[in-house]
Amino acid sequence: MEVGKKKYSPFLKINKFVVWRRYNDKGIIVHTRKAEMFIVNDTGIRIIELINKKKELREIVNILCMEYSGKKESIKKSVENFINNMRRKGVIDG
Amino acid sequence: MLTLKKLKRDGFEIFIQGRETRVKIEVILEKVSVIGLKINDFPYQIFDEKGKIIMRGWDWETFKVKRRFYVIRHLGKAPSDISIHNSLRFIFALELPWLGGFLLHSSSAVYRESAVCFSGKSGAGKTTILKISRQLKGLDDDMNVVLYDREVLLYPFPYRYGVIKGFPLKYIFLLRKGKNYVREVPYEVAMTEILSCMPFVHTSTSLLKKSMEVLENILEKIKVYELYFLTNGGWEEKILTLFENQ
Numbered sequence: 617m618e619v620g621k622k623k624y625s626p627f628l629k630i631n632k633f634v635v636w637r638r639y640n641d642k643g644i645i646v647h648t649r650k651a652e653m654f655i656v657n658d659t660g661i662r663i664i665e666l667i668n669k670k671k672e673l674r675e676i677v678n679i680l681c682m683e684y685s686g687k688k689e690s691i692k693k694s695v696e697n698f699i700n701n702m703r704r705k706g707v708i709d710g
Numbered sequence: 711m712l713t714l715k716k717l718k719r720d721g722f723e724i725f726i727q728g729r730e731t732r733v734k735i736e737v738i739l740e741k742v743s744v745i746g747l748k749i750n751d752f753p754y755q756i757f758d759e760k761g762k763i764i765m766r767g768w769d770w771e772t773f774k775v776k777r778r779f780y781v782i783r784h785l786g787k788a789p790s791d792i793s794i795h796n797s798l799r800f801i802f803a804l805e806l807p808w809l810g811g812f813l814l815h816s817s818s819a820v821y822r823e824s825a826v827c828f829s830g831k832s833g834a835g836k837t838t839i840l841k842i843s844r845q846l847k848g849l850d851d852d853m854n855v856v857l858y859d860r861e862v863l864l865y866p867f868p869y870r871y872g873v874i875k876g877f878p879l880k881y882i883f884l885l886r887k888g889k890n891y892v893r894e895v896p897y898e899v900a901m902t903e904i905l906s907c908m909p910f911v912h913t914s915t916s917l918l919k920k921s922m923e924v925l926e927n928i929l930e931k932i933k934v935y936e937l938y939f940l941t942n943g944g945w946e947e948k949i950l951t952l953f954e955n956q
Contacts (some may be wrong), residue, residue: 632915633915634915635915635918635919636924637901639897639898639901640897640898642896642897643898644897644898644901644902644905644922646918647904648912648913648914648915648918649912651912653902653905653906655899655902678866708931710840
């Protein structure tokens with residue numbers, strides 16, 4: 617995946633200091649080292665679940681396209697934004 | 711019952727005895743001539759030294775030797791009250807999740823032998839609400855032990871040696887400033903807000919996971935509300951209504 621000039625690996629990983637849980641259609645993500653906590657929506661926690669299942673970005677987008685309605689390009693952009701946001705917060709490595 | 715008992719030799723014991731829980735946590739005091747790295751934050755700092763979590767103050771440090779066994783090292787003749795209080799918080803925070811409970815930064819009060827808890831960050835009004843309360847009897851304005859033992863119990867934090875009685879915990883209120891009313895909060899909001907008021911749970915991922923598990927169990931048994939309150943009264947009736955309607 618490419619954002620701006622920075623290139624990222626397609627292999628995503630949840631940081632080892634992160635604990636997450638799904639509660640119905642919401643998710644809680646906690647970074648223990650940063651002592652930061654986030655509530656994410658259904659799609660956000662689904663992305664975390666898929667990363668946890670060692671899915672690559674391309675696979676995540678394909679799965680979400682089947683599960684949610686919307687154009688593939690738009691879903692891809694949303695997934696990339698979410699992943700980049702989580703990278704900045706230290707939740708996702710890679 | 712929660713008991714803090716002084717030992718003949720230097721140290722104390724914490725007993726937690728309920729219907730199903732029967733636990734002893736031993737704490738030994740050790741006078742030393744040198745403490746590790748100097749701290750930058752008053753009154754303490756948490757260090758992770760090769761996976762060993764240490765709470766360190768200016769002239770004392772507390773660490774876990776093994777499950778339910780801790781050491782407080784101190785430089786002076788005897789450890790200060792502040793070192794004992796902070797160490798106790800640290801010990802409770804690390805041990806309680808494995809016993810089905812947690813330490814909660816909150817104030818608490820009793821109404822007809824049942825407890826309620828007011829949680830929120832500094833400045834939310836935890837102490838104020840106890841001061842302005844007319845019908846609730848204040849228990850602790852800063853820290854409380856929540857423990858599941860066939861029912862959810864609340865114990866005020868043990869600052870002194872002796873026996874402390876637990877009360878069945880009925881409600882946790884997340885404090886908000888505003889016109890008096892109560893409303894149930896979404897599950898994930900209750901989870902995050904209560905977790906953020908549990909001291910030291912972020913020190914390890916295993917402790918956090920366990921704490922989340924315990925909180926999930928406790929949230930199945932008690933209700934969490936947002937309590938919007940004004941200091942000129944009217945909020946207490948909202949709480950009493952909940953008791954009447956339960």
